[in-house]
Amino acid sequence: MKPIEQDVPVLPRSATLRAYPFEEMELxxxxxxxxxxxNSVKVLASRLGRRLGRVFVVRKMEKDGREVAGVWRVE
Known part of the structure; x- marks a missing residue:
């Protein structure tokens, strides 16, 4: 059974969102x-797109010889 902890502050939601520049992106x-x-950035792109009224696409791509996830603002 996992121990229950007390007096641990909840991290603000914005701490997670600031890891990626969705709000600052231009077309x-x-x-x-x-x-x-x-997977996590794809879900976040969908949720933030709806909230911000923007459209983001996430695609697998190769960059510098390694596979990465690319995120574009398209609308």
Missing amino acids: GQHFSVPMDKY
Whole structure:
């Protein structure tokens, strides 16, 4: 059974969101993340796109000889 802890502050949601520059992106801009973050960044792109009224696409791509997840703002 896992121990129950008390008096541990909850991290603000914005700490997670600031890890990626979705809110600052202009049309046509792009950033990439390691492939192990592909699923989480894809979900985040969808959720933030709806909240911000923007459209982001996430695609697997090769960069510098390694596979990464690319994120573009398209609308």
